[in-house]
Amino acid sequence: MAQVDGIAGGIVATGLSRSFDGDRAVDRVDLVVEHGQIHALVGLNGAGKTTLMRLLLGMLVPEAGSVMILGVPVARTGRSVWGRVGHMIDTTSGYPELTVAENLRCAALLKRMEPATTSQTIARSIADLRLDRWVDRRAGALSSGNRQRLGLAGALINRPEVVVLDEPTAALDPAGVLLVRAALREAAGRGAAVLVSSHHLDEISRVADTISVMHRGRIVGNLPPGGVDLERAFFDLLLQIDDRDGHRES
Numbered sequence: 001m002a003q004v005d006g007i008a009g010g011i012v013a014t015g016l017s018r019s020f021d022g023d024r025a026v027d028r029v030d031l032v033v034e035h036g037q038i039h040a041l042v043g044l045n046g047a048g049k050t051t052l053m054r055l056l057l058g059m060l061v062p063e064a065g066s067v068m069i070l071g072v073p074v075a076r077t078g079r080s081v082w083g084r085v086g087h088m089i090d091t092t093s094g095y096p097e098l099t100v101a102e103n104l105r106c107a108a109l110l111k112r113m114e115p116a117t118t119s120q121t122i123a124r125s126i127a128d129l130r131l132d133r134w135v136d137r138r139a140g141a142l143s144s145g146n147r148q149r150l151g152l153a154g155a156l157i158n159r160p161e162v163v164v165l166d167e168p169t170a171a172l173d174p175a176g177v178l179l180v181r182a183a184l185r186e187a188a189g190r191g192a193a194v195l196v197s198s199h200h201l202d203e204i205s206r207v208a209d210t211i212s213v214m215h216r217g218r219i220v221g222n223l224p225p226g227g228v229d230l231e232r233a234f235f236d237l238l239l240q241i242d243d244r245d246g247h248r249e250s
């Protein structure tokens with residue numbers, strides 16, 4: 001288990017900041033995503049959730065701060081670490097010209113999975129995400145919800161120890177939402193550190209162990225998982241922060 005200054009975590013971020021054109025998208029964020037936990041990130045459009053996830057995964061370089069993934073500084077991670085991480089940041093996942101089955105074979109290859117078990121793993125993954133009907137369809141010709149299912153199947157194919165999913169249910173039907181919920185529980189249940197963003201407070205509250213609220217690039221507080229009237233608690237927190245920082249709009 002990754003251990004940093006006494007903090008155990010699949011992901012440990014400290015003081016992360018990143019600006020675009022002089023505007024702070026992520027502002028001095030500290031975050032720990034522990035093994036066996038589902039950590040949800042909620043916030044308004046433009047709050048900085050995707051940018052934070054990109055920083056955590058080394059897709060963007062921070063101006064300040066540091067990230068450790070599975071105990072290794074993100075800038076120094078190699079294939080051995082990335083083979084233990086699964087993520088879905090873009091909703092248009094997968095190579096559009098390849099079929100569902102071919103995309104999953106690519107994902108398995110990139111994760112350096114055992115060739116002997118790859119076919120079995122792909123079959124399991126297709127069944128888990130209920131993609132059976134679409135195995136031979138090109139990713140580019142899938143509906144947005146099935147494309148998202150394909151992205152999830154690819155992200156989870158190697159049973160990763162760290163999972164980062166940006167709005168994994170955004171395009172999904174109610175059946176897909178249930179599958180994601182089960183997949184998140186399964187991942188955390190076997191000890192993975194799971195970070196997931198969502199705009200659906202009630203839905204995320206059913207699975208999350210921790211709900212962090214992001215606002216104007218900062219993590220400004222937590223919501224109680226399973227709590228009642230989370231929307232109200234969410235907006236109360238944002239108003240309180242805006243009042244404190246002089247951002248209140250009349």
Ligand SMILES: Nc1ncnc2c1ncn2[C@@H]1O[C@H](COP(=O)(O)OP(=O)(O)OP(=O)(O)O)[C@@H](O)[C@H]1O
Pocket residue numbers: 020021025043044045046047048049050051052
């Ligand atoms: N590549 C980029 N170039 C310029 N600005 C960017 C870039 N990526 C993000 N931003 C800006 O950073 C801020 C945070 O965006 P981000 O996508 O991280 O928010 P978000 O919380 O994920 O939003 P949403 O809920 O709408 O997906 C926004 O003001 C956005 O316009």
